Amino acid sequence: MIYLDNSATTRTYEEVLHSFTHVATRYFANPSSLHGLGAEAENLLTQARKQIAELLGAEAEEIIFTSGGTEGNNLAIKGTALALKNKGKHIITTQIEHPSVIESCRQLQELFDFEITYLPVNEEGIVSIKDVEKHIRKDTILVSIMHVNNETGSIQPIEEIGNLLRMFPGIYFHVDDVQGVTKVPLSLENIDLCSISGHKFHALNGCGALFVRKGTRVKPLLTGGLQEMQARSGTESIALAVSMAKALRMSIEKYDICKDDLRKMKNKTIHELTKMNEIVVNTPEQSSAPHILNFSAPGFQAEVLVHMLEQSGVFVSTTSACSSKRKRISNVLLAMGKGDAIASSSLRISLSYENTEHELKVFIDVLKKSLGKLMKVTR
Template sequence: MIYLDYVATTPLNDEIYKTYQKLLGKYFANSDSAYSLGYEVNGLLEKSREHIAKMLHVKNDEIIFTSCASEANNTAIKGVCFQYANRGKHIITTSFEHSSVANTFKQLEEVFGFEVDYIPVDQEGHLDISQLEDMIREDTILVSTMYVNNEVGTINPIKDISRIIRKKNPKTKYHVDMVQALGKLPIDLSVCDLASFSAHKIYGLKGSGLLYKKDNTAIVPLISAGQQEFGLRGGTSNACTYIVLAKTMRLALEKQEEHLAYVKELNHYLREQLSKREAVVINSPENASPFILNISVPHYKPEVLVHDLETSDIYISTKSACASRKTEVAHTLAAMHVDHDIAISALRISLSHLTTKEELNTFIEALDLSLSRVKKQR
């Protein structure tokens, strides 16, 4: 099998699997229970929180465990909007966010009456932040952007965005979706007020996410129940999942630079080889995250190519997994105003430190074969 869809999810690290199994067998008690078994689980849970806080250079009580990054995004965005709605109902994002952000903004606009503005995007997927300062108003309470786009890999200038926000309106909160950056690119949480992360993107468990919330930022909880997660996420803690997250992050971060350098070489090689093929258009900008390469093969249905490659046990995607079963154009390419024939034929290849050059050569050969036997769509 050749797996080239690491942006969608990653295989579970064997060390994490073994650790999780051991934890499940022993630490089953409710972490809120008022007896020794519960205290023991809670102690491990808080130790995990402490380790994560140290790795991210933040305070323990700024770390909130969630079930996934989508929940973290919703908690951050809705939490801020409901908390500060009395100050204003103007919020800003981009037109190429993950669906858990895009649809949350849509709901806030359509159901709750918030006013949404979108930072313009150029044809390479770069945000035109020169317009951001004029967009921020006295009643702007939130700006939310990705760090790394999950479809084309564009790296957003979050430090510059943060500087503009703080200059124009220091009361405006800044949320960053850092899912595709953790374990891949340097992270500095001092630039934002809230940030979202996911375990299964870094060889960890599904059903495990994280929200960073700066201590001077208040949010309204989405789930009201007990006092779990400082009263910001009610419900019995999925303790073993949260406990193992610290190890998941440590393993991802300790070899981050080594993995980044290796994947850069792979990306360069793949770009070079695909650029030799007249049928292939590369959509990812040169300075994108090397872990993501978005291409198009105009006049070929991407779903047909994906399934044809699958017969060779090779797996890539057409776009974000959260939208891959829908037939419309990937919204990132639509936001970039890419030519329609290019946009509707997009394929996403995502790489890992587990990917080999031999696998890429096999993929390229298989793609050539697919293009020779799959019918063009006129």
């Protein structure tokens, strides 16, 4: 099996599974309980929070444990919007955000009369800093822009946008870093809120974290208790928190060792794809993350190619996992000006530090054979 769908989810590290099992078995008590077992669990949770904060360049009290990127994005956007609604009701985001961001904004617009500005992107999928500045208004309270696009891997100029927003202290800056964390370094210096998801870096499904800078106002979406600095009620999973901290540390360490090899593998694959007349590469080679590669086969159904590759043991995806089953055309590629034929036939391969050059060679060979079979059928 050759697994090239790591942006959808990654295989959990064995060491992370071991940590999860050990903690879930030994430290199963509720960390809010007053007895000794509860205190042990609370201590482990505190340690995991501190470790994740240090790895991200934050302080422990700025880390809120969540169930993943979708919850983190919802809490960041809706939570700050509801906290600041008396100050203003204007939010700036882009046309290529993850559905959890787009739908959060849409819900605020429909239910609470917020105004949303969806910024365009250029042909490489990158937003203009001048566009961000041009659309800032007196009632703007939040700018939400993803770091790495989940479909094409395009990297947004987050540092430059953060520097711009320093001149507007009343505006919060949220970054969806679900696809960037452990693959593309990011400083939190000028960011107020930042979402990550454990299963994107070899932790288990169902865990994530939201960085909330000190002083940032966020209304909780889940109420009923005082957990997570009163920002997210509900009994925390100690096992998920501890194992996610381990996965984050291991993946950051692997970045230092494997980042150059990952980039070389991706660029070599792009080179091989450009040799194929049937293929259009959508991911920019330079201004993109090292692990995501999006391409199209105009005239062929993407779902058919996905299943043909699967029959040969190669697993890829169309669009993002959160929207692929809806069989929708890629809004990201449309925003990049690619047109319907390209946007409706796109596939994505996404790598981890465990993939090899040999696996990608096999992928190219299988893709060529699959396209050859399809061309014979359509003639």
